[in-house]
Amino acid sequence: SQVTTDMATLTREVEKFTKDKKLEIETLKVREAYRKEFMGNVSHELKTPLFTVQGYILTLLDGAMKDKAVRKKYLQRASKGVERLIYIVRDLDMITKLEAGDLHLEEEDFNIVELVQGSFDLLEMKAAKKNITLTFDIEYEEPIWVNADRDRIQQVLTNLIVNSIKYGKEDGTTEVSIENLIKNKVIVRVTDNGEGIEKENLPRVFERFYRVDKSGSRKEGGSGLGLSIVKHIIEAHNEKIYVESVFGVGSEFSFTLEKSKDLPEINTEI
Numbered sequence: 001s002q003v004t005t006d007m008a009t010l011t012r013e014v015e016k017f018t019k020d021k022k023l024e025i026e027t028l029k030v031r032e033a034y035r036k037e038f039m040g041n042v043s044h045e046l047k048t049p050l051f052t053v054q055g056y057i058l059t060l061l062d063g064a065m066k067d068k069a070v071r072k073k074y075l076q077r078a079s080k081g082v083e084r085l086i087y088i089v090r091d092l093d094m095i096t097k098l099e100a101g102d103l104h105l106e107e108e109d110f111n112i113v114e115l116v117q118g119s120f121d122l123l124e125m126k127a128a129k130k131n132i133t134l135t136f137d138i139e140y141e142e143p144i145w146v147n148a149d150r151d152r153i154q155q156v157l158t159n160l161i162v163n164s165i166k167y168g169k170e171d172g173t174t175e176v177s178i179e180n181l182i183k184n185k186v187i188v189r190v191t192d193n194g195e196g197i198e199k200e201n202l203p204r205v206f207e208r209f210y211r212v213d214k215s216g217s218r219k220e221g222g223s224g225l226g227l228s229i230v231k232h233i234i235e236a237h238n239e240k241i242y243v244e245s246v247f248g249v250g251s252e253f254s255f256t257l258e259k260s261k262d263l264p265e266i267n268t269e270i
């Protein structure tokens with residue numbers, strides 16, 4: 001009877017081992033498929049600007065170099081293409097780090113109101129080109145202290161505001177608002193009255209490389225990585241990001257942040 005027990009134990013162990021191995025193989029297969037898809041997307045994204053740059057260089061070599069004005073124009077366009085490549089590579093680098101869990105957050109207490117104002121200052125010129133007004137729906141005087149990685153949240157805000165300008169209508173508005181939630185959270189909203197996103201495309205906007213309107217987005221320039229980076233950053237903070245949109249009316253992206261536990265010493269002496 002001792003032998004039978006041992007056999008039963010052995011069989012169970014072998015079964016468990018086989019099951020574990022099968023699971024491991026499945027995981028590897030999924031990862032490999034994911035890697036292949038990612039590489040496919042990367043080369044696809046790089047191809048367009050690379051061919052553009054190569055096109056201008058070849059035209060220059062083919063004789064266009066002789067004309068000073070044409071030379072300048074083509075070099076400027078080639079430079080734009082290279083700039084686009086740099087942005088794509090930078091975004092790819094970021095998403096690779098984020099997906100590998102290699103991003104170390106440096107959390108600190110900071111005033112989110114100031115961060116929004118800083119983002120507005122940076123993007124005012126960009127908004128002015130489309131005559132878009134940036135408004136901040138908050139009492140400017142009152143600081144709101146949150147605990148998060150300041151630089152990464154700056155990146156999130158910039159990405160969302162840039163998108164609201166890119167996909168916003170001429171003469172439109174982008175509004176940022178911050179609201180206290182119950183418990184220890186705030187919610188930051190970036191709202192535009194731009195082109196909006198159709199309902200069926202909405203769940204996909206956070207996917208990497210996903211763009212609703214390929215041609216339209218391409219004209220605006222972008223890697224289709226912005227929102228997936230934003231989502232990763234917010235989720236790395238264990239916070240949540242939401243999107244609501246009505247096609248033709250506008251979109252609202254919002255995310256939560258944790259309030260600072262203890263208010264930093266504010267100089268109250270006057």
Ligand code: ADP
Binds near residue numbers: 168194205217228
């Ligand atoms: P992209 O580099 O194309 O801007 P994102 O990841 O930032 O990539 O956004 C993905 C897609 O989501 C965009 O191509 C666009 O179609 C849509 N989108 C993002 N933000 C907005 C917005 N504020 N209004 C309308 N569509 C948007």
